[in-house]
Amino acid sequence: xxxxxxxxxxxxINHDPTFxxxxxxxAGVRREIxxxxxxxASVGDYVVVHAxxxxxxxxxxxxAKTLADLKSxxxxxxxxP
Amino acid sequence: xxxxxxxxxxxxxxxxxxxxxxRVTRPWVLMDVCGGQTHSLVRYGIERELAGQVELIHGPGxxxxxxxxxxxxxxxxxxxxxxxxxxxxxxxxxxxxxxxxLMQARSCGGRLKIVYTPIDAIALAQRNPDSQIVFxxxxxxxxxxxxxxxxxxxxxxxxxxxxxxxxxVRVLPAMETIMQLPENRVEGFLAAGHVCSITGYxxxxxxxxxxxxxxxxxxxxxxxxxxxxxxxxTLLEAGKAVIENRYSRNVQRHGNPNAQALIDRVYEIDDRDxxxxxxxxxxxxxxxxxxxxxxxxxxxxRLLPPSARxxxxxxxxxxxSGKIKPKQCxxxxxxxxxxxxxxxxxxxxxxxxxxxxxxxxxxxxxxx
Ligand code: SF4
Numbered sequence: 001x002x003x004x005x006x007x008x009x010x011x012x013i014n015h016d017p018t019f020x021x022x023x024x025x026x027a028g029v030r031r032e033i034x035x036x037x038x039x040x041a042s043v044g045d046y047v048v049v050h051a052x053x054x055x056x057x058x059x060x061x062x063x064a065k066t067l068a069d070l071k072s073x074x075x076x077x078x079x080x081p
Numbered sequence: 082x083x084x085x086x087x088x089x090x091x092x093x094x095x096x097x098x099x100x101x102x103x104r105v106t107r108p109w110v111l112m113d114v115c116g117g118q119t120h121s122l123v124r125y126g127i128e129r130e131l132a133g134q135v136e137l138i139h140g141p142g143x144x145x146x147x148x149x150x151x152x153x154x155x156x157x158x159x160x161x162x163x164x165x166x167x168x169x170x171x172x173x174x175x176x177x178x179x180x181x182x183l184m185q186a187r188s189c190g191g192r193l194k195i196v197y198t199p200i201d202a203i204a205l206a207q208r209n210p211d212s213q214i215v216f217x218x219x220x221x222x223x224x225x226x227x228x229x230x231x232x233x234x235x236x237x238x239x240x241x242x243x244x245x246x247x248x249x250v251r252v253l254p255a256m257e258t259i260m261q262l263p264e265n266r267v268e269g270f271l272a273a274g275h276v277c278s279i280t281g282y283x284x285x286x287x288x289x290x291x292x293x294x295x296x297x298x299x300x301x302x303x304x305x306x307x308x309x310x311x312x313x314x315t316l317l318e319a320g321k322a323v324i325e326n327r328y329s330r331n332v333q334r335h336g337n338p339n340a341q342a343l344i345d346r347v348y349e350i351d352d353r354d355x356x357x358x359x360x361x362x363x364x365x366x367x368x369x370x371x372x373x374x375x376x377x378x379x380x381x382x383r384l385l386p387p388s389a390r391x392x393x394x395x396x397x398x399x400x401x402s403g404k405i406k407p408k409q410c411x412x413x414x415x416x417x418x419x420x421x422x423x424x425x426x427x428x429x430x431x432x433x434x435x436x437x438x439x440x441x442x443x444x445x446x447x448x449x
Contacts, residue, residue: 002117002223002275003301004331006084018233027082034200036230037340046084048278048331051170051220051227052198056278056337058084063330067087070304074096 004048006058007033009041024049084330088302097307098130101314105134109317110266111310112259114140114252115221115273117301125303127310135310138267141255141358144220144248145172149354151386152217152248153178158384159215159246159377160191166209168194168202169217179386183217199231199245206235206243215377218245223275225249225366226340229347232368232375244377247368250353252276253284254364258355260292267294269313274300274328279344281336285324293322300328347372383421395423397434407434414444 007024013032014021020035024047034053041047046058113119119139122128128137141147157178160167167183174183174195187193192212196202199216206214218228228245235243252273259265272285277298285296295316299309309327316323326332344366353365368376378385395417396410407413417423419435427434437444 002115002221002273004223004275004278006082008083018230018237034198034227034230037226037337037343039339048275050275051224052200053227053230055223055226055275055340056331056333059330059333063084063087066308066330070090070093070096070308073100074093 002050004050004055006046006048007031009043009045009047011043015039022054024054085302088300088304090304094125094303094307097304097311098127101131101307101311102134104311104314104318106318108134108136109314110136110138110268111271111313112138112140112267112269113271113299113306114256115271115276115301116144117275118271118273118299118306121301121303121306125306127303127306131310135314140259140270141355144224144250145176147250147255147355147358148173148176148219148248149356150177150179151354152246153182154180154386155378155381155384156183156215156217156246157181157186157191158386159381160186160193161189162213162381162384164211165213165215166192166194166205167215167217168196168199168205170197170219171195173217173219199228200234203231203235203238203240203243206240207238210242212242214243215381216243216245217248219248219250221250221252221273221276222279222344223273225348226279226343229343232347232372233343235375236372241374244375244380245368246377247348247366248353249348249366250355250361251350251364251366253280253288254361255355255358256288258358258361258364260294269294269317270296271306271309271313272296272298272324274298274305274332277326277328277332277336279336279340281334282324282326282332283334284336289322289324295322296324298324298326298328298332300331379416382416382423385423397427407437408441408444410434414438414447 007026010023010025012022021032022035023030024033033049038054038057041057047054048056159165183193202216282298297309297313299305312327348366349369350363351367352360352362355361373379412423417427
């Protein structure tokens, strides 16, 4: 029930505080999503969408860091015979 | 899909599994709080892989499952009303009430519309001005902002035919309840990632200090979960009870302040009946009085099953424990009377509220 899907902001439709909307792309499919919780997001940002609204901006630098940490874990386990 | 597939990588999962196995010196018991995580743990075979080393107990993390029978009965009763349409997330419609599920109600002529977002229910209300649209607002903190937004939008649009059944639940009080169960075996928690996207993780600091258990915020993909388990096990082996965030791409320390403000504007924290747990103090949200006209539990109070009426404005428990006098209950004599009682003390002729209603001179005078 709490699942959220990451999608990329293609364009803002409006910036109204209550009715804010943007077009978000999910693997090639575009949808209109409510943006009241992430008014500061910019085109090109990724947001996590749950129940039709964006609940947070995805921090791409943090994602890259996590993936880099994973790489080093993998390499480490490769070294262990 | 970007930011999903990388976190489903099989090779990374294998390395993490190995690392967890190396680190564990005795079996540990972790609880995953969120149903979405439970789903992934089972689907990707993680709990099987770790059997004997890390036992995963699946917490009460499914808002659908913890919604009380009474609220389902209420939704069913609403759906059976003429000119009323119940709008619901798809996962709610099969949940059994005491007689029927929403799905069964539909086959008996009840009107039900499945929506993907509560905001779709607003469009439904606009398209059907002659019907009452009632959205069954269930979910954790992850979902609460979406229904708060729907309430705000409906208010701004001046919609008279839109309301919600406020049934949102809060995760942290449920974790408190679990820690206090005499049979509790949980040694560490995987906290629900998207709930924390909203609330932040600083809210767990006092919990961790009080119960001396580590809490690790984790995501939903197998790599996220394994990272979370690895971190939890590392903390347990080191004897450290702290809160750590292993879902840093989507969770910030203080959460999303815009979403919190949205919730706070529309809802206030309230006690809530959790199916299977009983009443959890602070375990859910109710609509603020400014939005009372959007609260289906108040608007259609006459349809509430008697036992669910405590979810409405009834202060029966406070009356019966002597905390307040019946007349101090805001509903007394207004939305609550012996003809249309909101709670047991008004139903029974021996109830304190009914007694005051009948016999208190000031109340009688006010009525005339
Ligand atoms: S007056 Fe009615 S609503 Fe208030 S406590 Fe008594 S029974 Fe409940």
